[in-house]
Amino acid sequence: MNLRARHVAPTALAALIGCFAFAAAQAADVQVAVAANFTAPIQAIASGFEKDTGHTLIAAYGATGQFYTQIKNGAPFEVLLAADDTTPEKLEKEGDSVPGTRFTYAIGTLALWSAKDGYINDTDKVLKDNQFKHLSIANPKAAPYGLAATQVLEKLGLSEKVKDKIVEGQNITQAYQFVSTGNAELGFVALSQIYKDGTLTSGSAWIIPDSLHDPIKQDALILKKGENNPAAKALVEYLKGPKAAAIIKSYGYQL
Incomplete structure (x- = not known):
């Protein structure tokens, strides 16, 4: 039996390599400060986000007040998912976030x-x-x-x-x-x-x-450190979408 190697034209091979390189370049990590109450939902959301966008979500969990202090002291967070709306609003007013990115992701x-x-x-x-x-x-x-x-x-x-x-x-x-x-x-x-x-x-x-009690409105926003990170923008958009919404509601949150 005569076996012949399949020949790939140099231009086609270069284009194929270029596509892989472009995809790799577009994928990014996003450092996210997540309110402790939202641990289980964001873990469920993360897998779909990574599958659908190619970006990787790296989360830290804690109290919103502690995150505020860490952000003011230069912590490398790019997105904040807070347990309230007052902390993100404060960061927004103090110039620590990307204007126009704050929204309520859950109640x-x-x-x-x-x-x-x-x-x-x-x-x-x-x-x-x-x-x-x-x-x-x-x-x-x-x-x-x-x-x-x-x-x-x-x-x-x-x-x-x-x-x-x-x-x-x-x-x-x-x-x-x-x-x-x-x-x-x-x-x-x-x-x-x-x-x-x-x-x-x-x-x-x-x-x-x-x-x-007062409404527990939970706001998110892109922090200044995430301003030029496509993964930060992609995460915020994903949180507004139907897949994330279904997961958020399944854990008893209102939207």
């Missing part, structure tokens, strides 16, 4: 949660009975969900009654961990940490009515 929901089944019966009764030893919240000075938790306690007239039982996490992830490990019987967490596709994933909870 968060606060929940009172216990890792124990049946401990919370979808009401505020367990709080008012005040038979627990520890109540976990995120630091209200750094984490908007922690601030919302203090507003709930104030509205219910419980601030003074439970103040000696509060254990404070640096961010909403640590507040959740205090409850999940049994160090606190219950705590205020982001609904997205305990909810997926319309179902509570573990324990028992009370979804806090919006009337008990």
